[in-house]
Amino acid sequence: MKYIDEFRDAHLAGGLVDAIRRQADSRRRYRLMEFCGGHTHALARFGIDALLPDNIRMIHGPGCPVCVLPIGRLDSAIELAGREDVILCTYGDMMRVPASRGTSLASVKAQGADVRLLYSSADAIRIACEHPGREVVLFAIGFETTTPPTAVAVRQAHALGLRNFTVLCNHVVTPAAMLNILEAPALRETGPAPVDGFLGPSHVSTVIGSRSFEYFAREYQCPVVIAGFEPLDLLQAILMLIGQLNEGRAQVENQYRRAVSREGNRKAQALVAEVFELRRLFEWRGLGEVPYSALKLKERFRAFDAETRFGLNYRAVPDPRACECGAVVRGIKTPEQCKIFGTACTPESPIGSCMVSAEGACAAHYAYGRRRPAREGGA
């Protein structure tokens, strides 16, 4: 495959692995978090973890949109799907996620709820046009990459004067969550987060630009390297992070220059700014409440807000006490250090957020990496 195989070249990868081994100082540890679930998946799929020396530990962060969605928000979607007049439109990866009382979107669909799988937010608009007598709700989730398509749908609904289209908005923003990983009230009990540097998200950065992480790197003295999704991207970005840490630098560097600029996609940013505003507080599964970390529709588009239209009351649902997802996504524990990992909590019957999607930290480790000896966790 042109433009892909080049970034999976085993010979070049070997060279990068050698360089990482040479440059990694054997007297110190490197605790690197890949924020994004896509990176977690790629590291696991290509077996990259196993190529790294023992003193480099990759910590799987919370950047999996399915994983961080709190159960209470999913309960709201299921409540809406249960209404006779509603067609609930969702992306496929939400279908199997367990909600309260043993339900899921898949189970209510089997009981007769009209739940439709989407490939694109534009499909929801089409469905709303085709069914003027039904309420069509777009169950919108995701980071900055999926927000612009939702904004487009809302604008389109506005332009078409659709009265039967609303969005159940759960869009979240990356930089706020990264801040929270390093500085959250929860850390007062556990001590400082054991993260020395971040692999910055790739697709998210194409939208918001690498400069969105500059404040973070400067204020927290934590290096960030924006990395692509291919094996060579990841290895090169890890090498760049090691270089920064060895030199005591804390900057934003951009490994993924073929797609990410410092400014990002201005058009998409303008679109999002037109339609959405920040919520003061939003609950993340695993992280808890994170200030200014999610979006809601602006007043002008409130007619398309499902929370307003249907008068939804949010009820938080805590994860089971045995679940250690919060500690896992902060790097305080490895998946294997959670008592229920692989026993009570498996991809077939997930208990914690990190197990509900293939991109979750625990699910990726369960599917791809269980055989390797667990690396030490903790600070």
Added chain:
Amino acid sequence: MHRTKGYIRPLDFVGGRIEMTHGSGGKATAQLIDELFMAAFDNEWLRKGNDQALLALPPGRIVMATDSHVVSPLFFPGGDIGALAVNGTINDVAMAGARPLYLSAGFILEEGFPLADLKRVVESMARAAAAAGVAVVTGDTKVVERGKGDGLFINTTGIGLVRDGVEISAERARPTDAIIVSGTLGEHGVAILSARGPLGFESPIESDTCALHGLVAAMTDAVPDIHCLRDPTRGGLATALNELAWASGVGMNLVEASIPIRPEVSAACELFGFDPLYLANEGKLLAICAKGQAPTLLEAMRAHPLGERSAIIGEVAADPLCFVQMTTRLGGQRHVDWRRGDQLPRIC
């Protein structure tokens, strides 16, 4: 006594549709059987007009397999539900090392289903059965109300004869055995994907649906003591290997670089986030045999038109946890786990 049949207007295979009476067991059912199924599958057993087929089987061990087909869409690049229903069951029979002999076919039709489409499917089944040298000797047709089915479902059952000395079974994989696939993987899955409208993607990839008993015969001729055979259909190579590993109580080590996958399939997988190891195949098989016999088996497979791109992709290992693992192209290690959820529903 002279029998006369009253005039019946022939079925309209251009604009006609299935009606509830076609499944009622009366005249309309008889007409559908006569004008469509008999005409396509014609053989001595069907001609007798019995509700069952009386078969004189040669001595030996008989295998039997059944498979229901619900693929959506019914027609896709490289095949259709009819060819799939015949080849799928023939392959299930053949994976015991058997020579398939006879098939049955059961049809569940939805009221309103176009007769033209049904004719196309049935003729495709007849072609596939004739090509495989297997007769469809008995059948059944039922009709459900509009909205209670999805056009057409087909069940086929097949029986076949296993010759002496062949003992192919899922629990026979042993450490150091070689793992061989008969060709490139994932084509059926991608063909179905491209035939589904909403993704709006076109691909030159056609389904690999075909009957594999000829290849299996060539393989058992060369190496009668093949330990395991499986056609990696739903769930793909990864699922089939996990099933065999579990059944045999062994692990498996694969080498990613040796697994044959066409670049178009890899590209489609990249685009849609699928893993080709989990995509369905309908014309490939997976064989496990003793390491010492692997070169002979591989040579026999490559000499057959359906096995030209056969390759040894790994070996069986002792592992009480029954993990399937893979050395990646980069030299890393990953676990190739059971599939979870649906990568693609209604694939066959």
